[in-house]
Amino acid sequence: MRILQLHCDSIEYTPTKKEIKSAEEIENPQTQKLEEIVVAFVAIEDGDDSSVAKNAISQIKNSMEKIGCKKLLLYPYAHLSSNLAKPSTAMSLLNEMESEASDLEVSHSPFGWTKSYKVQVKGHPLAESSKVVTKDSAAAKDDDEDTSDALKGESTIRSYWKIMSPDGTMTNIGDFDFSNHKKLEVLAKYESAKQRQVDEPPPHVALMKKLAIADYEPASDSGNMRFFPNGRLMKSLIERYVTDRVKEYGGYEVETPIMYDSEHPSMVSYFNRFPARQYNIDSEGKKLFLRFAACFGQFLMANQFQMSYKNLPYKLYELTRYSFRREQSGELVGLRRLRAFTMPDCHAFCKDIPQAVDEIKVRFDLSQSVLKELGIDQSDYDMAIRFTEDFYNENKSSIEELVKKHGRPVLVEMWKEKFFYFVLKWEFNFIDNLGKASALSTDQIDVENGNRYGIEFVDENNTAQHPIILHNSPSGAIERIIYALLEKAAADSKKGIKPQLPLWLAPTQIRIIPLKEEFYEYCNDLCDKISAQNVRVDVDDRNESIGKRIREAEKEWIQYILVIGEKEAGSENLSIRDRQTGDVREVPFDAFMDEIHEQTLDKPFTGLNQSQHLSKRPQLMV
RNA sequence: GCCAAUGUAGCUCAGCCUGGCUAGAGCAUUCGCCUUGUAAGCGAAAGGUCAUGGGUUCAGAUCCCAUCAUUGGCUCCA
Numbered sequence: 161m162r163i164l165q166l167h168c169d170s171i172e173y174t175p176t177k178k179e180i181k182s183a184e185e186i187e188n189p190q191t192q193k194l195e196e197i198v199v200a201f202v203a204i205e206d207g208d209d210s211s212v213a214k215n216a217i218s219q220i221k222n223s224m225e226k227i228g229c230k231k232l233l234l235y236p237y238a239h240l241s242s243n244l245a246k247p248s249t250a251m252s253l254l255n256e257m258e259s260e261a262s263d264l265e266v267s268h269s270p271f272g273w274t275k276s277y278k279v280q281v282k283g284h285p286l287a288e289s290s291k292v293v294t295k296d297s298a299a300a301k302d303d304d305e306d307t308s309d310a311l312k313g314e315s316t317i318r319s320y321w322k323i324m325s326p327d328g329t330m331t332n333i334g335d336f337d338f339s340n341h342k343k344l345e346v347l348a349k350y351e352s353a354k355q356r357q358v359d360e361p362p363p364h365v366a367l368m369k370k371l372a373i374a375d376y377e378p379a380s381d382s383g384n385m386r387f388f389p390n391g392r393l394m395k396s397l398i399e400r401y402v403t404d405r406v407k408e409y410g411g412y413e414v415e416t417p418i419m420y421d422s423e424h425p426s427m428v429s430y431f432n433r434f435p436a437r438q439y440n441i442d443s444e445g446k447k448l449f450l451r452f453a454a455c456f457g458q459f460l461m462a463n464q465f466q467m468s469y470k471n472l473p474y475k476l477y478e479l480t481r482y483s484f485r486r487e488q489s490g491e492l493v494g495l496r497r498l499r500a501f502t503m504p505d506c507h508a509f510c511k512d513i514p515q516a517v518d519e520i521k522v523r524f525d526l527s528q529s530v531l532k533e534l535g536i537d538q539s540d541y542d543m544a545i546r547f548t549e550d551f552y553n554e555n556k557s558s559i560e561e562l563v564k565k566h567g568r569p570v571l572v573e574m575w576k577e578k579f580f581y582f583v584l585k586w587e588f589n590f591i592d593n594l595g596k597a598s599a600l601s602t603d604q605i606d607v608e609n610g611n612r613y614g615i616e617f618v619d620e621n622n623t624a625q626h627p628i629i630l631h632n633s634p635s636g637a638i639e640r641i642i643y644a645l646l647e648k649a650a651a652d653s654k655k656g657i658k659p660q661l662p663l664w665l666a667p668t669q670i671r672i673i674p675l676k677e678e679f680y681e682y683c684n685d686l687c688d689k690i691s692a693q694n695v696r697v698d699v700d701d702r703n704e705s706i707g708k709r710i711r712e713a714e715k716e717w718i719q720y721i722l723v724i725g726e727k728e729a730g731s732e733n734l735s736i737r738d739r740q741t742g743d744v745r746e747v748p749f750d751a752f753m754d755e756i757h758e759q760t761l762d763k764p765f766t767g768l769n770q771s772q773h774l775s776k777r778p779q780l781m782v
Numbered sequence: 783g784c785c786a787a788u789g790u791a792g793c794u795c796a797g798c799c800u801g802g803c804u805a806g807a808g809c810a811u812u813c814g815c816c817u818u819g820u821a822a823g824c825g826a827a828a829g830g831u832c833a834u835g836g837g838u839u840c841a842g843a844u845c846c847c848a849u850c851a852u853u854g855g856c857u858c859c860a
Contacts, residue, residue, distance in 0.1 A: 361853050711821035
């Protein structure tokens, strides 16, 4: 039995004439109009029986429950199959289906008639689906209509979900003991995760505004954020850090256009895998799209390189500002899921699978280390790894090595066969306060795009070959790193720990508060002296009480406060109020600078991105 | 994209259910007073297309519809 199921605003049909002798008798062939209804076009095929009918109707009811519709029209539609059952069988099965659905408001259009019809289909993803139900199919395939072959393939792909422990053993998800791995459980059961009790926005959304980091820009499209001076400073430092680390690893930084011609031959097949998820721009007859990754630019560039196997692995890197993905509007949240985001993307062109496998290990270490240095510890994320069965059988020990590097059990998805362009992909998933998982670092082994983009190198035998390409983002989107740091801080706050950003990312590292106006000059001198040591320091020279100025510094999460009065102005040492303890301690100037430099060691520095004096600063966010 | 909730001053919110004086409060801002010792000193002023567009009504922030945005759930996540 074949079914095309449509969730409709309305359908209107008119029986015009009998098509077959045994057509259903109807008294008064009139136009029928039905609204807010699921229409199931049904073709009964040879071999279908009452079990098939029951199965089909239960599947239809199931999906109708999901979309919350209670009205069903069964519409006999022969054109779905070339292997139709006899009309008598078909009619009786159709009747059976109708009576099985008697708990719904169900009807059918007359069997055996030629009908004209007019249908208005709804626009949501579940509105259209097709089903094939046969005697032996326990569950019918349920494909979205109107999708590319790749997306269709994805929904029918067979994959196995497992948990792999660091020692290499694989366990079925149902049998795995998650009691010590709660976050992994969230990741593993993400699809079937039960409803969260809390109905609240993720904490980072309020924090990104309160700390004047970022905000929505109503004049742009959803998911396109604006970054205030504080946010730009943090983002810029993270961008620089990731870039420095990738260059140290051996990536060469390039810059490529943010828009491409969707009719360029290299683009067509890649592009058609992922329809309608990008921003499109029409310009002088060209159909351009905004890049959703750095792949295009780097591959088109590499296409022109004259490469030898001796040059490989060769690594290109770009920090995209921005990559654009037109995510579904309901999916956008704060800094977690955006339509425009900043993505470090490093491709390594490798001569063969063994070289790619060696290289992926290096990049795995790089990714782990980058996250750690950004302030995201291994305990903050869980790992997922996906690969084809063939790739697993040929590279078992390397896969186990990656899992061992992570040191904790890992979610595994094994595909029976390849259906993306890659044969292996791993990612680190951050789980936030609301139990949402989002990918940070990731790497893939791509076996298709070397060919698709015509990238070539010459091997030892002087023959041209397509490279295997790795796609690594060592940190994931920069905005997402800020999201993770804010979510972590919020989690600390819940536990009673004072929330804090890593010192090297703090917009202000030290605040100086003069007790009275007479200390302004001393404070300004001190401020200059500290600034000269590459430390971000400012002076709260507003005419407010000490208590209030300290409170506001606390609200900005500033780690060190120096209150300057007579005692301090006359002392060799600094009196430092440390936010984590709330205590004041006396430390010599040099020792204090050392303390700060130690915490920001090997991290990029940039100066204060606001006025040094608070009296000169507008209030961006309260 | 679908379903639901929310949208009132720069920010956080009250008022809406049950329509009716000039739409309120706290914080922030401005001005004045105070002159400050480790998380909010005192007073005053100014600040509002009640998201947008329609509708019902003598009268709409309040009721109805549509649109937009945010958040949650679903779906999705190259």
